[in-house]
Amino acid sequence: MSVPLYQAKAEFFRMLGHPVRIRALELLQDGPLPVRDLLAAIEVEPSALSQQLAVLRRSGIVTSTRDGGTVVYALAGGDVSQLLAAARRLLTEVLADRTGILDALRESKAVS
Template sequence: MNLELQQFKADFFKALAHPLRIRILELLAEGEKNVNELQTLIGTEGSAVSQQLSVLRSKNIVNGTKDGNRVLYSLRDPMIIDLLNIARQIFNNHLIDTISMLDKINDDKNKEFEVEE
């Protein structure tokens, strides 16, 4: 794999590396929205939403289309939805592994406690 492609991937994932940007993408997966709609749904200041949209636009992750005096934002590539879903599955797998490990530790501690009594 060439260095340019690796750099593109690194920059792409850096653009996703912010909770507010992830939330924006999740909302845009439902359909296009303007800054005010995103602000209302997220419950944060418009300037914060605008700033994060700017990052996503600069990395060509979202598109902005003029609609009168507002801009409607949408996902540039619908495969972003798949990427977010896969990330959620990976997170869930890690969570399941962690829960299993904690259950085993608790079982072992309970067995030790039973033996001591």
Template sequence: MQEKIAQRKADLFKAISHPTRIRILDLLSDGEHCVCDIFEGLNVEQANTSQHLSVMKKQGILQSRKEGLRVIYSIKNPEVIEMLELANQILKKEADEAMSTFAGVAEK
């Protein structure tokens, strides 16, 4: 059972471990968007954007609904937004530590 849970976690992280997918999630963290808004906002081809959206939807990270001819995507679980915020906090902490170290070296 533990192995299945570990595999599921690995699949989840693998599904978001691409810079374009992170950018999509950052965009969707503000609310739902249609595919056309996503690829235009990220300056990525529509086919490429659709492929990334499909991977994340398959893993249960995103959900979609049709509105006429448009497909609207949103983040399925708010915990995904929390994961992104935690990643930002970790990166900020690392940057602050690096700047502190650099400032200490520069003073010598």
């Protein structure tokens, strides 16, 4: 039995739903990085980063290769960067709307 598309999308977005995963994807937009560089930039425990990278790898959104004793991660495709850019645009719009509402509330409070 196949999974409905809406359910597959929900599972995909749940997979993205962790700050460490999002930060790792943001960092990998500029190209492949070894785990040590990701650790330095994200500042989490190595085991926590490893766990989150494993989730991304299992989902197929990142790939990993070994270079000697170093594991290097990369985005599996360019669409990830487009997704992150779209999320940034949407978040900017949402926050702009909230700022407008807050400004209106502040103005109405000053008038009353």
